[in-house]
Amino acid sequence: MSPTACLTVLMFALAMAVAGSASASPPSATRDSRGAVPPEAGGAMSRSVVQAPAQGAQVGGPAFGFAYTPPASPGLKAIYKRVRDADLWRQVPELQAIDGMFALPRPLRFVTAECGEFGAFYHPEDTEVVLCYETLRTLYERGQAHQKALGLGDDHPLHYVRANVRFIVLHETGHALVDLLDLPVTGRQEDAVDQLATILMLRFAGLDETPDEVVGNLRLAANWMLSDSTGAYDLAAYADEHALGEQRYFNLQCLIYGTDPEGFAGMVKANQLTAARAAGCAREMRSASRAWVRLLVPYLAPGYEAYGVEAARYLQRSG
Numbered sequence: 001m002s003p004t005a006c007l008t009v010l011m012f013a014l015a016m017a018v019a020g021s022a023s024a025s026p027p028s029a030t031r032d033s034r035g036a037v038p039p040e041a042g043g044a045m046s047r048s049v050v051q052a053p054a055q056g057a058q059v060g061g062p063a064f065g066f067a068y069t070p071p072a073s074p075g076l077k078a079i080y081k082r083v084r085d086a087d088l089w090r091q092v093p094e095l096q097a098i099d100g101m102f103a104l105p106r107p108l109r110f111v112t113a114e115c116g117e118f119g120a121f122y123h124p125e126d127t128e129v130v131l132c133y134e135t136l137r138t139l140y141e142r143g144q145a146h147q148k149a150l151g152l153g154d155d156h157p158l159h160y161v162r163a164n165v166r167f168i169v170l171h172e173t174g175h176a177l178v179d180l181l182d183l184p185v186t187g188r189q190e191d192a193v194d195q196l197a198t199i200l201m202l203r204f205a206g207l208d209e210t211p212d213e214v215v216g217n218l219r220l221a222a223n224w225m226l227s228d229s230t231g232a233y234d235l236a237a238y239a240d241e242h243a244l245g246e247q248r249y250f251n252l253q254c255l256i257y258g259t260d261p262e263g264f265a266g267m268v269k270a271n272q273l274t275a276a277r278a279a280g281c282a283r284e285m286r287s288a289s290r291a292w293v294r295l296l297v298p299y300l301a302p303g304y305e306a307y308g309v310e311a312a313r314y315l316q317r318s319g
C-alpha cells in the first residue's frame with residue numbers, strides 16, 4: 001500500500017474510532033456492578049474496597065491547595081466565574097479521594113489560570129498544577145463539535161469538558177507525584193502518567209458513577225487525544241516528549257480494553273483497536289497497575305494503611 005493510501009485508511013479508522021468512542025457503550029452484562037471493573041478480569045484495581053480515614057482523625061499527608069486566579073482577558077472571565085462558583089477542583093472525585101493520601105514533602109496546589117496558550121502544566125518550582133482557562137474553552141468547543149457530529153444531547157459538551165479535565169488534571173498530578181516523591185520512571189514519563197490518570201479514574205471515580213460512566217469518561221479522554229490528529233507530522237512532532245496523539249489514543253484504548261477484554265470485544269470489531277495490540281492489553285493494563293501501586297504504596301500517609309493492605313492483596317492476586 002502506498003504511504004498515501006495507508007494514511008487514508010488510518011485516518012478513516014481513526015474517524016470511525018472517534019465516532020464510536022462516545023456512541024458505542026461498553027457491554028455491561030459481564031461487568032461488576034459494585035466496582036469499575038471486576039478485579040480478576042483485567043488486572044485493574046476495583047474501586048469499592050477501602051474507605052478513606054474517618055474525618056477529623058489526625059491523619060494524612062499535606063492537604064492539596066485549590067485556587068482560581070482571575071484572568072486578565074475579558075473573554076475568559078465567564079469561564080473563570082463558572083469554575084470558581086462551581087468550585088471545579090472539588091468536583092474532581094479522584095483528586096478528592098487522593099487528597100492527603102500521600103506523604104508529600106510539601107503541599108501541592110491546584111490552580112486555574114490564564115496561560116496565554118492552551119494547556120495544563122505542573123510547575124515544580126511552585127509545586128503547582130495549573131489548568132488553563134484556554135483549555136477549558138477549547139475542550140468545550142471540541143465537546144460541541146463531538147455533540148454535533150454524533151447527534152448527542154445538549155449536556156454533552158459539559159460532560160466532555162468534565163471527563164477530559166479529570167484526565168488532564170490527573171495526568172499533571174502524575175508529573176507532580178513523580179517529582180515530589182522522586183519516583184523512578186524509565187521510558188517516557190508522558191506515557192507513564194497517562195497510565196496513572198487512567199488507573200486513578202478506574203479506581204477513584206465517584207462511587208455514584210456506574211462502571212459504564214467511568215469507562216465512558218475515559219473514552220472521551222481518548223477522543224480528545226485525536227483532536228489534533230492530522231496523520232502527517234513534522235520532525236518536531238516525532239521528536240516531542242509526548243507520543244503522537246494517535247499513539248496516546250491507542251494506548252488508552254488498550255488500557256480500557258485490558259480491564260475487560262471479553263466485555264470490550266466490540267472495540268476490536270469496530271476498529272477502535274487492532275487485534276494484534278488487543279492481544280496484549282490485559283497484560284499491559286495489569287503491568288501498569290502493578291507498577292504504579294508498587295511505586296506509590298510506600299508513600300501512603302499515616303491513616304491510609306488500609307490502602308496498603310488492599311494493595312498487597314491486589315499485588316498477590318494479580319501477580
Ligand SMILES: [Zn+2]
Pocket residue numbers: 171172175190193
Ligand atoms: Zn505531561
